[in-house]
Amino acid sequence: MMKYLLTFGLMITLLSAQAQAPQALYPGEIPNYIAGPNVESSATTGGILRISNVSNPVYTLYLAPESGNAKKPMVIIFPGGGYRILAASHEGSDIARKLNEIGVHAMVVHYRLPDSTRQVEKQYAPMQDAQQAIRVARQQANVWNVDSTKIGVMGFSAGGHLAASAATHHSIDYTKMNDGQNLRPDFQLLIYPVVSFRAYSHQGSVSSLLGKNKSEELLHLFSNEEQVNANTPRAFLVHASDDGAVSVANSLNYAAALANNKVLVDLHIMAKGGHGFGLVNKTTDEYWFDRLATWFKTL
Incomplete structure (x- = not known):
């Protein structure tokens, strides 16, 4: 019994050490921001934590247990939710803790x-926050024992669109800080992602981000398969072929664009699973995270 209690206590200590208190993403003024009351709210239904009305961005740091002096990769995680809510647990904190288990640091953002009452140009707010997260990770790399050459982005569903946007738009500093910081992620991990804003996209995400302003210019800008070039970071993608919410065409066409530009890409298509399965696709014994753990060894 004593051995069990000690082991249990050690597990609690490790878990509590992994997740630090949420921190403001911007140390000062938030770009593209309209001041107003903070009406952020959260609710848990079906075991899924959903956060809505986010107007003050934060990040939570999950550091993997120390193992010698070797610096570790870091993954910046963007939960999904159609740009309307954040599925903050099964596409955020749960993923971060799993990454910690394989020796990878994580930051959940x-x-x-997007909210036209809280942002001057709502379509750019998520992108600005994604770039700021990369900036913070690079600035704190030595403090957090992060390998600054292995800082990547990860996103689920609409969070996948944001991660792909960060991977394909890094040459422009949307935060307008223009401090010379390297905003290019070293890799991208996209799980059942929205990638395109074209016909096969998730129209809910398109409407939430762009509103009624669906000009050809913006549709092209946010169709990330159209933004790929030879400098786009390598990718790991997972999608179910029967996804009825976000068509598998998003991943297929993005993978093709990457391959055509000679960018390394691993594409994993599951026969079933639908959308939003997080870590566990209940239709198969195959565990996609095991493939990801193996993939990390190739970095």
Whole structure:
């Protein structure tokens, strides 16, 4: 019994050490911000934590247990939710803790949800927050024992669109800080992602981000398969072929664009699973995270 209690106590200590208190994403003024009351709210239904009305972005740091002096990769995680809410547990904190288990640091970002009453140009707010998260990770790399050459982004569903946007738009500093910081992620991990804003996209995400302003210019800008070039970071993608919410065409066409530009890409298509399964696709014994753990060894 004593051995069990000691082991249990050690587990609690490790878990509590992994997740630090949420921190403001911007140390000062938030770009593209309209001041107002903080009406952020959260609710848990069906075991899923959903956060809405995010106007003050924060990040939560999950550091993997120390193992010698070797620096570790870091993954910046963007939960999904159609740019309307954040599925903050099964596409955020749960993923971060799983990454910690394989020796990878993680940062979960509660990015701003597009809202024309809280942002001057709502379509750019999530992108600004994604770039700021990369900036913070690079600035704190030595403090957090992070390998600054292995800082990547990860996103689920609409969070996948944000991660792909960060991976394909890094040459422009949307925060307008223009401090010379390297905003290019070293890799991208996209799980059942929205990638395109074209016909096969998730129209809810398109409407939430762009509103009625669906000009050809913006549709092209946010169709990330159209933004790929030879400098786009390598990718790991997972999608179910029967996804009825976000068509598998998003991943297929993005993978093709990457391959055509000679960018390394691993694409994993599951026969079933639908959308939003997080870590566990209940239709199969195959565990996609095991493939990801193996993939990390190739970095």
